Each structure stands twice: as C-alpha cells, then as structure tokens.
Amino acid sequence: MANNKLNLRFGIVGALIFMAALSRLLPHPPNFSPIGGIALFGAAWFSKKYWAVLIPVLAMWVSSLILDNIFLAQYYDGFVWFSHPFVYVSILLIVLFGRLVLKNTSPARLVGASLGASTIFYLVSNFGVWATSMVTYPKTLEGLMACYAAGLPFFGWTLAGDLFYVTVLFGTFEWVRRQYPTLVSETR
Numbered sequence: 001m002a003n004n005k006l007n008l009r010f011g012i013v014g015a016l017i018f019m020a021a022l023s024r025l026l027p028h029p030p031n032f033s034p035i036g037g038i039a040l041f042g043a044a045w046f047s048k049k050y051w052a053v054l055i056p057v058l059a060m061w062v063s064s065l066i067l068d069n070i071f072l073a074q075y076y077d078g079f080v081w082f083s084h085p086f087v088y089v090s091i092l093l094i095v096l097f098g099r100l101v102l103k104n105t106s107p108a109r110l111v112g113a114s115l116g117a118s119t120i121f122y123l124v125s126n127f128g129v130w131a132t133s134m135v136t137y138p139k140t141l142e143g144l145m146a147c148y149a150a151g152l153p154f155f156g157w158t159l160a161g162d163l164f165y166v167t168v169l170f171g172t173f174e175w176v177r178r179q180y181p182t183l184v185s186e187t188r
Contacts, residue, residue, distance in 0.1 A: 012176060013045045014055050016169050021059035024067060031157040035060065036117030037165025039091045043098025044105055045173065053095050057088055086128025090121045105170060114166045118159040126151040 020034035020041075038056045046052040061082070068080040076083075094117045101113050130137045130147035137143035 009045070010051070012173065013041070016172060017042060017055055017059045018062070020165055020169060021063040022066075024063045025071070028161075029157045031154040032161035032164070033158075034161065034165040034169075035087065035091060036094055036114060036121055036158070036162035037169050039094035040098040040102065040110075040113050040117055040162075040166055041169040041173070043095045044102040044170070049099065052099060053092060056091055056095060060087070060091060084125075084128075086125050086132075087121075089128070090124040093120050093124060110166050110170060111163070114162040115159065118155065118162045121158055121162075122151060122155050123148075 017038050020038050023034055038059060042052045042056040046055065064083060065081070068076060068083050097116055097120060098113055101116065102109060126148050127144070129151070130139075130144045133147070137147045
C-alpha cells in the first residue's frame with residue numbers, strides 16, 4: 001500500500017510539473033515562466049534526486065520542443081531538438097538549491113526559495129547570453145556587467161513567475177494532500 005501511495009504521489013507531482021511546463025505555450029510577459037517553480041517543486045516533492053532533476057528537465061524539454069518547432073519555427077533552420085543549454089543548467093542548480101532549502105515548505109521558505117531560484121536563473125541565463133553572444137557583448141568583465149544590466153528589467157518578471165508558479169504548484173499539491181490524505185504519502 002505504501003508503494004501505491006508513493007507511485008500516486010509521483011504521478012500527481014509529475015502531472016503538475018508537466019501542466020506547468022505546458023503553460024509556457026500560453027501568452028505571458030517576458031520571463032514570466034514556470035522554470036523556477038517547476039524546479040523547486042520537483043526538488044521538494046520527489047524523494048529520489050534523479051527524479052527531482054529528470055522530470056523538471058524533461059518537462060521543460062518537451063515544452064521547448066513544441067515552442068521552438070511550432071510557435072518559433074521561423075527563427076530556426078530546421079527542427080530544433082535542444083536549445084538554450086544555460087536554461088537547463090539553471091534548472092539543475094535550482095533543483096540542488098531547492099533540495100537544500102526546502103526540507104520543509106513553509107510560506108516563508110517558499111518565498112525565499114523563489115527569490116533564490118529567480119536569482120540563479122538570472123545569473124546563469126545572462127551569463128549564457130554573454131558567453132555565447134558573437135557580437136553583442138565583449139568577452140570582458142565590462143561586457144558581462146553590461147549583459148547583466150540589460151537583463152535586469154526581466155528579473156522582476158522572473159521573480160513574479162516563480163512566485164506565481166510556486167504558489168500554484170505547492171498550493172495545489174497541498175490542497176490534494178488535504179482533500180485526499182490517503183492518496184498522498186507524507187514522506188518525501
């Protein structure tokens with residue numbers, strides 16, 4: 001019976017993550033996305049570390065396949081299997097960060113974790129823009145700082161998205177736990 005509860009929890013957590021990832025297909029402000037929320041949610045609720053990383057990465061990859069090859073196809077030459085590697089690096093780092101700070105999921109910890117996730121995404125993704133840019137930013141400390149400065153206007157949307165998706169994902173899961181306590185095991 002305990003194994004069935006664990007499998008059901010895995011299914012609920014995985015389904016919530018994939019639904020959040022598919023929300024990337026809806027119109028939204030720049031950087032208002034589920035990336036941080038998905039990574040933190042996976043970190044908090046998957047008991048196995050590899051699932052905590054694999055499911056959020058897989059969910060983002062599937063949604064990116066759809067975005068890049070259907071909605072943004074005019075910007076690419078041919079079918080795109082993998083894009084934006086620094087986004088995936090940020091997911092990995094956010095999951096590791098989440099596993100450290102979300103031993104319990106109090107509202108204060110969730111807000112702090114959201115701020116941390118947004119900061120990790122901002123630092124890693126903008127570093128990626130600077131590192132892979134051919135002409136936009138010189139490969140100097142000044143060029144890196146200029147890239148970070150250019151990314152600042154998007155940070156607020158990243159934080160808003162992380163707070164929104166953390167609230168929706170953790171709130172929905174908590175609601176399910178309270179409504180159906182026999183379905184979802186307490187252990188992580």
